[in-house]
Amino acid sequence: MTSITLENVVVDFTIYGTQMTFRSELMHRATGGFIRKEQGNKRRVTIRALDGINLSLKDGDRLALIGHNGAGKSTLLKVFAGVYEPTGGRVLANGRVSALFNLAPGWDPEDSGYENITNCGMFFGMSREEIERKTPEIAEVSGLGSYLDLPTRTYSAGMTTRLAFAIATSIEPGILVLDEGLSAGDASFAEMAKQRINALLSRSRILILASHSLELLQSWCNIAILLERGRVVCSGPIAEVIEVYKKEHALPSHQVAQG
């Protein structure tokens, strides 16, 4: 049974700038005791990106993260993905979490297409056998044929995107974490891309998606949470949450459309 649970998750970012170098830290230490503490509080800027998030997802849940820029969507995605470990609370994941923030981890432009299939596959956690089994299919989807033997630096941007897309959509995720859907490149590829994405989504037990596109969220997800300043302000079936979101933030595009 695949599931993922967030218990009272808090994420604080400490902002390190030029002032937090070794030198200032040393001087900081040297000033000592009581002054240090006061200075320390003044100097250290922390931002609470997520504040007490409680969520529990089970098999079949397709969660949409809705909210304005800076509401904490991306941070929450990265907590789900295990990139950020929360500074407070905890995450309990039961199943393989795959995040596709980076479609081509381990990609090397100097390597051939086939070598890059292996590079990325390994970073996606595939076994050697799994990669070997999937290579023909990936090659076919990419449509690159004998180009796959050439270094990928010789590819056009479109070819690179297609190959990366073909690899990324071949994974077997238990829990799939996505930011803004998946880009597939040129239009001629659109129909195939749609099929690949649908197959990937149906293979995943749980989906977590953040996007600014309400249409995308509505077509892929069944439940949603609305984030505001790092807090969940509303959760439930996606249609209801989108209603709340539209009401609370009378969308500029609507006003323009109505006006």
Next chain:
Amino acid sequence: MSPQFAAALADLQEGSANWRMWTRFGWLEIRRRYRRTLLGPFWTSFNVAVMVFSMGFLWAALFHQPTSKYLPYLTAGIIVWQFLASCMNEGSTAFSSNIGLLTTMRLPKTLLIITMVWRNVLVFFHNFLIFLIVMLIWGVPVNSATPLFVPGLLLLALNGCWIAILLAIVGTRYRDVPQLLGGLVSIMMFLTPIMWSRDTLSRGLAIGYVIDLNPLFHLVDIVRAPMLGQEPELLSWLVSIALVPIGFGLALWLFSRFRQRITYWL
């Protein structure tokens, strides 16, 4: 065992168990660096050769050493030192240079460390070719001490791992550390018997005992001495072996305290 320590240990376990990844990406990184060059990875060996054959004769004269003794000693020392120096220098940027991976996916962080150490083991063997040439020219003996090279290198690599973990954590938090280390490591090379030997320096002087306090000397010598057909001193073995649990203990303690913060520091 605290949950943080268990998580740090699990990271190390997961990272080291994934040998398919660290062997592949260690090698790929070498290939990447020297792609489309004439000598490929042998460029580092070439540079070692240039240094040894130019400076070696000069220093042999300066230190009043016979070249047949001094050049093998210097070559072996430099090759081993390069490994140790890379573990320190590249270790301190092991996390910060992989920001693209660490901020987009969950990876055992020690995997990046082990990949780096493995890469430098491979570089070591490329450089070893120069030592083979030196061996042939000056007739370095191959004897019963020679096989000690294997456990020596293994111990050195293990020590390189914890040194790199430690420096990677500190180097991610304080970006001055990699810069500082660049200079410091070259000073350490002058202070460790690499270009000069302990025997020429001490000759009964008290400073000989000071050298014994330098753990880097022992780490270098457990690999260098067997390369030269000599048995390393017992003290060198003891120090190098003792450093493994002490070093890993220290590195894992620091890692368990700050592992969760590392991504935030990037």
